[in-house]
Amino acid sequence: MAYTLSIVKEQIVEEVKNSIEKAITKGEFTLSELPEILLETPREKQFGDFSTNIAMQLPKLTKKAPRFIAEEIVSNFDKSKTEVEKVEIAGPGFINFTLKSGWIYSILKDIKEMSNDYGKTDYGKGRKVNVEFISANPTGPMHMGNARGGAIGDGMAKVLYWSGYEVVKEFYINDAGNQIEKFGQSLEARYLQVNGVEVEFPEDGYKGEDITIHMNEFTQIHGNKYVDYDSRERREIFIAYALEKNIEKIKEDLGGYGIEYDVWFHESSLYETDEVAKIVKELSDRGHTYEKDGAIWFKATDFGCEKDDVLVRNNDVPTYFAADIAYHVNKLRTRGFDWSIDVWGADHHGHVARMKAALDAIGLSGDKLDVIIMQLVRLVRKGETARMSKRQGNMVTLSDLIEEVGKDAARFFFNLRSPESHFDFDLDLAVEESNDNPVFYVQYAHARISSILRQLEEDLSNVDVDYTLLDTDEEKELIRILAELPYEIITAVEKMDPSRITRYAMDVASNFHTFYNACRVRTDDKKLMKARVELVKSVRIVLKNVLVILGIKAPERM
RNA sequence: GUGCCCGUAGCUCAGUGGAUAGAGUGGCAGACUUCGAAUCUGUUCGUCGGGGGUUCGAAUCCCUCCGGGCACGCCA
Known part of the structure; x- marks a missing residue:
């Protein structure tokens, strides 16, 4: 290549x-x-x-x-x-x-030969990389922050694949731990309320309407017989029921968002296989833990962190941190990934250093883990910022968003800015001006080219291609941009920023539109026309490949 | 209080050691009897948050201050 x-x-x-x-x-x-x-x-x-x-x-x-x-x-x-x-x-x-002026024309030959593969390189040399993203709590529907993580994570996975990495896309289902307890308590309270029992709703429970809907449906199917059940037992039944529903819904929503995962990893499986306990023991055997106040602590300060962290609470329940160590060891050692890339919200950034420290302590290099920290999405509605909380139940869900602005616009929009930029999503604006969304600008270029090629049915097969006829500034500039694709993709990998591809897409579209207004493809000069048709075909290939990377449709008509 | 992210044109953002700081959007003025005007062309717009330093050269690196966000839990 x-x-x-x-x-x-x-x-x-x-x-x-x-x-x-x-x-x-x-x-x-x-x-x-x-x-x-x-x-x-x-x-x-x-x-x-x-x-x-x-x-x-x-x-x-x-x-x-x-x-x-x-x-x-x-x-x-x-x-x-x-x-x-x-x-x-x-x-x-x-x-x-x-x-010398002729050198750029062989770029067009490259594009024609590689076609749908143009842009691929062997930069990654087949190294195995795991990209984990979204990993939303399955206690409710996904929100706009998850939408951003999805666009970034999926885009990242794509540029890695195009750069010659062996990529696995993974969703970590947090189906264990404290928030599942709260989830169970919330479901239980709603179930009892639905069935006419007056109970107080847990103060820090999940207040969203979806909890009530679950229990309404559950009651319709199974009736009110659980009112008299043992609390612990019925909670487990409710959790199993609602969790399955939620995960199903998450998969469905992500399908509508154009994201398919290779692996759905259950946190609970780490307990079933005892991997959590084993990893705590391994850290202890290596001398990186101690006991204090009845809890087991990891000596993160030995690895440059500011404070130590609890692995196992004084009630013998391991923390999320312990499970997360086991999870990353599972990725990097058990499953042999060379590189693990996680996409996390900025509210988790404090977790990065201790996670890397734990991997160092276990003898796997923390350098094998990279975390893309994305700044949180702030929702702006009627000029005011709205706080979103799953527990408060006042959020805009991913499916709401897709319904309002469409999959393509959402994917494009969330990859417009680099992950670390703070992001205000003005919902009114997105709805109101959805026609001005830059995604249409790029798709329009693709549709316009398709239209041109449809109409130029004249048989040019007997005409030899002479690319050197493409000698206006607009044509040469356009070719130069097309040549950048493979390097743009590699740069996106190096900088861990797939939004570069979005900006590149706009750049290609812009240069094409400029060319279109300056040069006519259909002309009486058949040799020139042939050369321009070939150029336009190359532009279409590049646009299409770029849109594939971004997970956006490349329409032939619109 | 401590750590991390951010601060660049009216607005949203690129640019993170190079040449005269760039796009989009908005404003203004133009371009379809001709391949798709969801387009294009021209023009307007800057104390790169402030100040100090490092060097041939700083929006970019260092120090300091200011403003905004996030984190600092035996939550995840």
């Missing part, structure tokens, strides 16, 4: 290295270690196709002026080994390369 662009860049980097070595051989300067040579694309066209700042990196190491070094590199640079036409020194010591 060697793309034209990477070959062209590599040649230049190699030749810059050679030039520096030649200068050293001639005794112009000395250098113990050569820093990495980076080629960047200059903002201004006048500075050529690529530039490097290497001459400005070297003064410290060589004790020579940057311009002197730049001149040495340029005078030793052998253009014939590259696609370079012109080398210039500019500003404080930039070396700017202008390429």
